[in-house]
Amino acid sequence: VSGTATYLYAITRPMSVDQLSGVRGIGGEQVRALRDGELAVLVSTVSLDEFGEEPLRENLGDLSWLEATAGMHDLAVSTAAKRVTTAPLRMATICLDDDAALGRLRKLARAASTVLARLDNRDEWGVKAYAVATEPAQPVAASARSGTDYLQRRRRQTADRQDQAVAAAEEAAGVYDQLSSMAVAACRHRPQDPQLSGVEEPMLLNAAFLIDRDRVDTFTAAAQQLAAAATSLRFALTGPWPPYSFAIIDEP
Amino acid sequence: MTELVELSVEPRAASLVDLLDRLLAAGVVVAGDLTISLAGVDLVTVRLRALITTVRREMYD
Numbered sequence: 101v102s103g104t105a106t107y108l109y110a111i112t113r114p115m116s117v118d119q120l121s122g123v124r125g126i127g128g129e130q131v132r133a134l135r136d137g138e139l140a141v142l143v144s145t146v147s148l149d150e151f152g153e154e155p156l157r158e159n160l161g162d163l164s165w166l167e168a169t170a171g172m173h174d175l176a177v178s179t180a181a182k183r184v185t186t187a188p189l190r191m192a193t194i195c196l197d198d199d200a201a202l203g204r205l206r207k208l209a210r211a212a213s214t215v216l217a218r219l220d221n222r223d224e225w226g227v228k229a230y231a232v233a234t235e236p237a238q239p240v241a242a243s244a245r246s247g248t249d250y251l252q253r254r255r256r257q258t259a260d261r262q263d264q265a266v267a268a269a270e271e272a273a274g275v276y277d278q279l280s281s282m283a284v285a286a287c288r289h290r291p292q293d294p295q296l297s298g299v300e301e302p303m304l305l306n307a308a309f310l311i312d313r314d315r316v317d318t319f320t321a322a323a324q325q326l327a328a329a330a331t332s333l334r335f336a337l338t339g340p341w342p343p344y345s346f347a348i349i350d351e352p
Numbered sequence: 353m354t355e356l357v358e359l360s361v362e363p364r365a366a367s368l369v370d371l372l373d374r375l376l377a378a379g380v381v382v383a384g385d386l387t388i389s390l391a392g393v394d395l396v397t398v399r400l401r402a403l404i405t406t407v408r409r410e411m412y413d
Contacts, residue, residue, distance in 0.1 A: 108381055121388065137393070166372075167392045170368070170371050170372060170375055171371075174371055186365055190375070191375040196403060224374075228370075289374075290373075292369050292370075292373070293369075296369050297369045308374075338367075338370055341374065344374035344375065346364065
């Protein structure tokens with residue numbers, strides 16, 4: 101099967117042609133805004149050779165394709181989000197043509213309006229916290245005076261490690277609560293798998309926060325203060341993101 | 353995605369996983385369904401777990 105389809109990026113407030121100039125999507129295609137009343141859906145044209153049912157199923161299992169496509173999707177959504185309030189759609193939302201995309205927009209209009217009102221002048225920020233590796237304990241065998249002494253020391257070390265893990269998890273939960281109190285909305289994603297992220301320390305917090313743009317300085321300052329004060333955690337702050345974690349509009 | 357404020361340096365893979373956490377909406381390590389809509393009628397379901405298995409294989413083999 102060959103031909104084209106319409107790829108949907110986000111539902112936004114209406115954008116002018118000027119506001120869309122230079123916004124490129126999948127495959128470098130120009131992103132267009134299909135308008136219906138006070139809403140628009142951002143789309144571009146993609147090939148069914150790449151995004152048809154079967155090719156898409158295969159491509160989603162290809163890491164380099166996934167990375168490139170996620171990057172292009174994110175670039176289009178991020179650029180739009182800097183210009184108008186933007187509710188991102190899930191990656192790889194595809195309609196047969198522009199008419200079908202507009203039909204989808206009309207179906208989602210009510211939910212989308214509610215979501216957009218919540219997202220005006222706000223961005224998403226990410227905070228991740230990892231348990232820091234504690235100082236390596238003195239080798240037990242080297243200093244043990246006897247077999248009993250060895251076993252006692254081993255038990256004490258195991259207990260210390262468990263205490264540290266509990267303390268770190270509590271510290272992460274406390275950080276989430278404190279930052280949540282400064283946010284319009286907050287959510288916790290699953291901790292990332294070290295095998296996927298390449299970060300070896302266990303992740304204890306993978307949070308997203310929806311923050312008023314005029315309160316971003318306060319929020320990032322608080323995050324940095326918490327990071328400086330943390331004894332058992334290392335932090336990473338990411339953002340601003342388009343409001344991916346707070347605007348996924350599902351089928352009604 | 354640009355990181356305006358960075359409290360620590362992360363490997364490049366981490367930012368891809370950050371993005372996929374968000375774009376796939378369910379967290380990357382969760383077994384969930386990514387729904388693909390085509391022609392506004394047909395819904396194709398891809399098992400996210402299969403995707404993650406492939407990601408792991410390609411990254412570490």
